[in-house]
Amino acid sequence: MRTTILSSVCLALATFATASAKSSYDGYKVYRVKTGINGKAVQSKLASFDFEQWNHDSTSHIDILIPPSQTAPFEALGLDYHVMHANLGDSIAAESATSTSNFKRQADNSTSWYDSYHPYADHIQYFDDLHAIFPNNSKKISSGKSYEGRDIYGLHLWGSGGPGKPAVLYHGTVHAREWISAPVVEYITYQLVTGYKSNDATVRTFLDSYDFFILPFVNPDGFVYSQTTQRLWRKNRQPGPNNSTCFGRDINRNWEFAWNATARGASSNPCSETYKGEAPSDTPENKGLDAFVRKLRDEQGIKLFIDWHSYGQDILSPYGYNETLYAPELGKWTKAANLVSSAIREATEDRTTFTFGPSGAALYATTGAAPDHVYSIGGAEFSYTIELRDTGDAGFVLPPEQIRPSVVEQWEGQKVLISLLDEVFFDGKGLA
Template sequence: MKLSFATPLLASLAVSVAAAPSPEAKSYDGYKVVRVKTSGNPSAVEAKLSSLSYEEWAHEHQFIDIVLAPDQLNSFEALGLDSHVMHEDLGDSIAAESSTTQKWKRQADDLAWYDSYHSYADHLEYYKDLHKLFPKNSKIITSGKSYEKRKITGLHLWGKGGPGKPAVLYHGTVHAREWISSKTVEYIALQLIKGYKDKDKLVQSFLDSYDFYIIPVVNPDGFVYSQKSDRLWRKNRQPPPSGSCIGRDINRNWEFGWNANALGASTDPCSQVYKGEKPSDSPENHGLDKLVRKLRDGAGIKLYIDWHSYGQYILSPYGYNETLYAPELGKWTKAASLVSETIRDSSDARTTFTFGPSGATLYTTTGAAPDHVYSIGGADFSYTIELRDTGDFGFVLPPAQIKPTAVEQWEGQKVLLSLLDEVFFDGEGAAL
C-alpha cells in the first residue's frame, strides 16, 4: 500500500542496484560454499580440512561454513565429511544478487528500495531523502571519517520537545559483506518517520521518549570494496604497520575487553578478526567511540544494537568471557525472548532467533561493540542482532529476502522499544 506521504521526484526512473564490480574484481565463478557439520568436534573437522585451501565464512561449534575454489572441490569430496552445499556456484549467486527488474523512483517512501541492493552513493542519497521527509525532526549526522576519508554518515531522529532525550543507537554494516544490515536499519528509520507523520501513537511514543541515532554503514570503505572488488570482504581498508594484509576488524577494535584473552580476536593482520595494534586504532572505531561517549555523557544510551549477518541470533554481553554474566542479563534475556517470539509469529517463514549472552551462546569475541557500549557507554540494553539466515545463503542473501528480513525486524523492534522502561525484576532481584 502506498504510504500517506510523499517526497518530490528527485530523478527520473532508474534501475538502482549494487555498484557493478570492476573488471579486476575477484571472481567467484565455480566456487562452492559448503556447510560442514562438526558433530560437536570442530577440532577433528578442522584437522581434516587443513589439507585444503579454503576461506572460512562462519565457524560455530556445530558447523564450519567454507568457500572452496574449483581446484579444491575434488579434494574436499574425498574427505567424506558430513556437509551440504549453500551455494553451488557462488559467482552465479553474486550475479543474481546484483540484478533486479524493479525500478526505484528515488523517493524515500518507495519500497522498491528494499527489492534490491544498492551502491554506497545511493545509500547516501537515501539518507538525504529520509531527512527531507522529516526535516524538522531529523538531521544528517557523521561520526568521524573512515581510513579512506569517507564520512561515516547516518540520521538523528527525534520527537516532540526537540533532541536531548536518552539515545537509541543502531550500527549497521560493520562487516563489509553483510549487506542486509544496512537495509534493515534503513527500513526501521523509514518506519519511525512514517509512523510519526501518520500519528501512530506507539511510534510517536518512541520518538517522543528517545533520540534515535541510526548509522546504516559504519564501514564505508569496506562496503565499497565489497561491491567493487571482493564481495566477501569483511574488514576495513586500513593497512597494517608492516606486511601486505589490509584491514582491521572494527568489531574487535573496541577498548573494553580488547586484550581480555587470546581466543576472541587475532594479532595477525591477515586474519579476518585482526584486532589492530591497540584499542580504537581504526579511524572508524575512533569516531564511533567518540559518539558513544558523547551520548553517554549527555542523556545516556537506552538501547544499542549492532546489526550483523548471519545466523539469526540476539546476543547480549558478555562476548569476551563465556562464563561471566552481567547483572542485567535477566532483563536482557526476557526482552530478547519476547522479541524472538514476535519475529517468529510475524514472519510467514516463522523465522526463529536464538538468544543469550554472546560468549556462551555463540563464541568468544574480544573488543566487541556491545560489551563496550554497555561497559563504557553505560547502555541499559546492548545487543548484537545476527540477521537471516541460518545456512542456506549466508552473506549472499537473495534480494527477495531483503524486505521480509527488514519487516520482521521492525516488528521485533516495536516490542523491544516498548519494553525499555518495563520492570523485569522482582523486589529481590530475581528475573520475573
C-alpha cells in the same frame, strides 16, 4: 559477524590491497559440513584443503568455501554435507543486481527500495531523502570519517519536545560483506519517519520517548570494496603496520573495553580477518564512534544499543570476551530478547527463529567488541549484537528476495523491544 579461518588461497584474496579487477568466485562452492561428535575428524580430513570457513562456532557444522580445483577432491572425502552455493559466482551476480530508479523522492511512500541491493552512493541519497521528508524532527549526523575519507553518516530522529531524550543507537555494516544489515537499519528508520508523519500511535510514543541515532554504514570503505572488488571483504581498508602487505582492521575488535582480554577473542595478526589493530581505537572509524558513544553517554544517556550483523539469527548480549562472566542485567536482557525472538517468529510465515543469550557463552569469544564497550563504557542499559538471516543456504550472500522479509521481521522485533525499555516488566513486578 562470523569470522573466517583462512588458508593460502583465501589469504591471498583477503590481503590483496589494490586489485585491478573484481575478484571472481565463479566455480567456487560453499558447503555446510556436519561436525558434531566427529568435529576433530572432519577438521583433520580438511587439513590439506584450501578453504575459507564462514562460521566460527563449528559445534554442529562448518560452512566452508572451496575453490574450483578442490571441489571434486573434497566431495570424494565422503563427509556429511549439503551444498549452500553450487556456484558462488552465480549467487553473487544474482545478489548484486540493483534497481535504484524507483526510490528517489519516494522515500515517504514506497518500499521498493527493499527489493534489491544498492550502490553506496544511493544509500547516502536514500537517507538524504528520509531527512528531507522529516526536516523538523531529524538532523543529519556523522561520527567522523573513514580511513579513506568517507563520512560515517547517519540520522538523528526525535519527537515532541525536541531532542535531548535518552538515546537509542543503531550501527550497521560494521563488517563489509554483511550487506543485509544496512537495509534493516534503513527500514527501521523508514518506519520511524513515515510512522510519525502518519500519526502511528506506537511510533509516536517511541520518538516522543527517545532520540534515535542511526548509522547505517560504520565501515563504508570496506562496503564499497566489497561491491567493487572483493565481495567477501570483512575489515576496513586501513594499511597494516610495519609495511605489512595485509590490509584492514576489524572495527568490531578495536573497541577499548576488553580489547586485549583474551587471545581467543581477536587476532594480533594483520592478515587475520579478526585483526584487532595495534592499539584500541587505532582505526579512524572506531575512534569517531567511541567519541560519539561517550558524548551520548554524557549528554543524554544511552537506553538501547544494537550492532547489526549477519549471519546466524542470534540476539547476543554482553559479555563476549568471557564465556563465564555474566552482567547483572543479563536477566532482563535475556527476557527482552526472548520476547523479540517470539515476535519475529510469530510475524514470519516460515516461523523464523532467533536464538539468544550472552555472546561469549552462546556463540564464541569476542574481545574489543561494540556491545561490551557500549554497555561497560557507554553505560547503555540494553546492549545487543543481532545476527540477521540466515541459518540455511545463503550465509553472507543473502539473495535479494530475502531482504524484505528480513527487514520486516526486524521491525516487528524492534517494536516489541522499544516498548519494553521502560516497562515495570523488569522491576520485580512481572517476569523479572
